[in-house]
Amino acid sequence: MVWPEAISAAFTAANIAREIASGSNFIRKHVSRLHYLIRHGSAKIPIFGAGGVGKSTTGRILTSDRPIDDTTPYDESWLIEGMRLAGDIPGLLIVAPGQQSRVERHWPDLLRQVETGDCFGLINVVSYGYHSFMVPSFKEHDQYEESQSVADFVRLYTEARRDLEIELLKRTVIGIANLREPIWFVTVVCKQDLWWDRRDVVKAHYASGEYSRIISDIETRLGTSSFQHEFIPVSLRIENWTTESGEELAQTVAGYDQIKHLSHLNTLFIKLDELLSQGSPS
Amino acid sequence: MNNNEYNYPVFDPLRMLDLLTEYTSRLQQICDAKSRTDIRRFQIIWVIGLVGVFTFVFAIASFLDQQMTFNSLTFNFTLAAGAVALFTCLMLIRYNYSSRFHYLFDASRVASALLRLVKLSSQYGEHSHKRISDLFEYELRIAEAEASLELYFRVFKREPVDNRNDGFGKHPSTFG
Numbered sequence: 001m002v003w004p005e006a007i008s009a010a011f012t013a014a015n016i017a018r019e020i021a022s023g024s025n026f027i028r029k030h031v032s033r034l035h036y037l038i039r040h041g042s043a044k045i046p047i048f049g050a051g052g053v054g055k056s057t058t059g060r061i062l063t064s065d066r067p068i069d070d071t072t073p074y075d076e077s078w079l080i081e082g083m084r085l086a087g088d089i090p091g092l093l094i095v096a097p098g099q100q101s102r103v104e105r106h107w108p109d110l111l112r113q114v115e116t117g118d119c120f121g122l123i124n125v126v127s128y129g130y131h132s133f134m135v136p137s138f139k140e141h142d143q144y145e146e147s148q149s150v151a152d153f154v155r156l157y158t159e160a161r162r163d164l165e166i167e168l169l170k171r172t173v174i175g176i177a178n179l180r181e182p183i184w185f186v187t188v189v190c191k192q193d194l195w196w197d198r199r200d201v202v203k204a205h206y207a208s209g210e211y212s213r214i215i216s217d218i219e220t221r222l223g224t225s226s227f228q229h230e231f232i233p234v235s236l237r238i239e240n241w242t243t244e245s246g247e248e249l250a251q252t253v254a255g256y257d258q259i260k261h262l263s264h265l266n267t268l269f270i271k272l273d274e275l276l277s278q279g280s281p282s
Numbered sequence: 283m284n285n286n287e288y289n290y291p292v293f294d295p296l297r298m299l300d301l302l303t304e305y306t307s308r309l310q311q312i313c314d315a316k317s318r319t320d321i322r323r324f325q326i327i328w329v330i331g332l333v334g335v336f337t338f339v340f341a342i343a344s345f346l347d348q349q350m351t352f353n354s355l356t357f358n359f360t361l362a363a364g365a366v367a368l369f370t371c372l373m374l375i376r377y378n379y380s381s382r383f384h385y386l387f388d389a390s391r392v393a394s395a396l397l398r399l400v401k402l403s404s405q406y407g408e409h410s411h412k413r414i415s416d417l418f419e420y421e422l423r424i425a426e427a428e429a430s431l432e433l434y435f436r437v438f439k440r441e442p443v444d445n446r447n448d449g450f451g452k453h454p455s456t457f458g
Contacts, residue, residue, distance in 0.1 A: 051408060076401045078428065099408050101421060134405040140293055142412045 003207050003231045004267050044092050044118055045276075046110050048172050049125035050164050051076065051098035052132035054190040057236045058125055059083040059093045061265075062272065068265065070237055074132035080106050103168065111175030114183070121184040121275055124172060126165045126211075127191040128202050129158030136244040154249050166210055173218045182226040184275050185215070192235035192264060196256040199233070206231060232271050234264045295414045298403050299423055305396040306427045312389045313430070313437045319385075327374055334367035386438055393434045400427045 047055045056077050061067040063083045081095040096110050097103070114122055135141055138150065143157045176183065187206065195202050206212065219227045238261055241250040341360040403424050407414065414420050434440070 076405060078397070078400055078404065078431075099404055101404065101407060101424070133409045134402065135293075135409045140406075141409050 003203055003233065004271070044094065044113075045121050045123060046094040046096060046114060046119055047123045047125060048096050048107070048110075048168065049098050050131055050161065050168050051100075051102075053098065053125045053127045053165075054132075054188075054236055055095045055098060055125045056081060058123065058188055058190070059095045061236055062093055062269075067269075068237075068262065074134065076134060078102070080110065098168070100164075103171070107171065107175070111172065114176055115179055117179075117181040119183070120181070121186065122172075122176075123186045123188055124169060125188045125190055126169075126206070128189065128195050128205065129161035129165070130191040130194050130241055130250065131158075131161045131164075132241070134244055138243055138247060138249060150247070150249060162205070166214070169211060169214055173214055177218065177221060179222060179226070182228075183222075184228040184230070184278075185218075186230050186232060186271070186275065187211075187215075188268065189231060189233040190236055191241075192233050193238045193252040193256045193261065194235075194241055194250050196235075196253040196260070202233070230271055230275070232268050234268045235261050236265070237261075293406055293410055293413060295406070295420060298399070298406065299420065302396075302399055302403060302423045302427050305392055305399055306423070306430045309389065309392045309396055309430045309434055312385060312392060313433050316385045316389070316437050323374065327371060330367050330370050330374070334364055334371065337364040337367060389434055389438055390440075393431060396427055396431060400424060400431065403427075 047059055049055045052074060056075075057070060057072070059081065060072065060083065061070055064070060076099065077095060077097045079097060083093045083095060094110060097106055113119060133141070138144055138153050138157075141153070141157070143160060144153055189202065189206060192199075215229050219229060235256070238252050238256065238258075240248055240252055242248050337360050341364060344356045344360060403420070407417070407420060407424065411417055
């Protein structure tokens with residue numbers, strides 16, 4: 001399974017820095033192309049994932065003309081969001097609400113749309129369990145136990161949420177199991193700035209763990225010519241993970257600088273640009 | 283909800299249920315009132331419009347019948363009646379606009395608060411449900427509130443937008 005590493009020998013930090021210094025043309029070029037495809041093409045791409053992983057942010061960033069300026073704080077989506085630029089008709093990113101009660105209500109319809117061939121690709125957003133929530137304090141959370149440290153809470157919470165990511169992937173995969181049309185499936189692994197120091201563990205979790213097994217199963221079922229999967233690790237923006245009352249649950253990792261952030265973001269745009277240009281995998 | 287020593291509101295499921303019920307019913311009432319007014323206004327405009335058309339036709343007929351002279355009493359009477367009908371229509375249309383904005387202001391204020399409540403309740407339902415004694419009723423109230431919000435978007439012909447960015451209606455999201 002492909003796990004793109006944006007920082008490679010071919011793309012040295014110096015090259016990227018030079019590109020960024022020259023007015024971010026590097027990113028802008030791909031953003032405008034992606035923009036064009038979403039605005040004028042027939043792309044209809046649903047975005048799935050648990051609540052708080054970054055689905056709405058992904059949609060916003062992909063449809064924004066200023067993707068690196070997004071500062072909107074986490075806010076729950078209560079209904080299906082269709083994201084497009086004002087005044088444009090065709091081409092839509094459809095963000096499915098991720099709260100468990102809403103999954104029951106909204107996902108079956110969206111998955112039916114995928115199954116009937118209305119969409120030629122779908123995006124599943126995960127974030128290694130770092131799911132934002134709007135409960136004011138972690139001490140109000142079900143996962144919290146008396147005199148638990150922040151680190152312990154985060155460990156237990158992220159573990160539970162990783163299990164949920166797998167559950168929701170299973171649900172998504174069941175929804176597309178009888179698909180007749182070819183489809184591409186992108187897993188966007190968000191919040192890279194929070195797990196950059198453990199990127200090998202994260203890569204192993206998704207690219208060789210149960211997640212990968214589920215993806216391989218559906219690939220076998222649908223056939224490699226009809227199902228194409230990609231991983232895109234990214235940080236949509238760099239920020240510490242805090243609760244509504246300002247308690248810091250996790251900090252951005254030292255060493256994850258702007259160059260890494262922008263180059264991975266660029267990889268996201270390039271990959272989606274390629275997939276959208278290609279249409280369906282056939 | 284009370285603030286505790288850490289200065290964040292402590293979740294009180296019963297209070298949340300009360301607020302949800304209160305705002306849902308207020309929004310529902312506004313939507314019902316707006317719908318009733320719309321229907322009534324539509325009926326009145328339709329009847330007056332019909333009277334106006336008949337009056338106009340009658341005026342033209344009487345004008346033609348009297349060898350195209352404008353000085354008959356019947357013609358003047360029907361013309362005056364037509365003018366009154368037209369004036370009433372214009373007044374109703376003007377009233378329609380002003381009352382529509384009156385409802386809209388109230389409704390968007392309540393809907394904005396209700397949307398915030400729905401999101402908070404849903405978050406507590408997902409992340410803090412151990413504190414909720416009757417999860418079934420809690421989810422039922424949230425579903426009612428959401429149905430009420432959807433009704434608001436339909437009745438007021440508003441885009442079903444989100445209130446993130448602190449501005450109800452500023453987010454470029456719509457139903458898929």
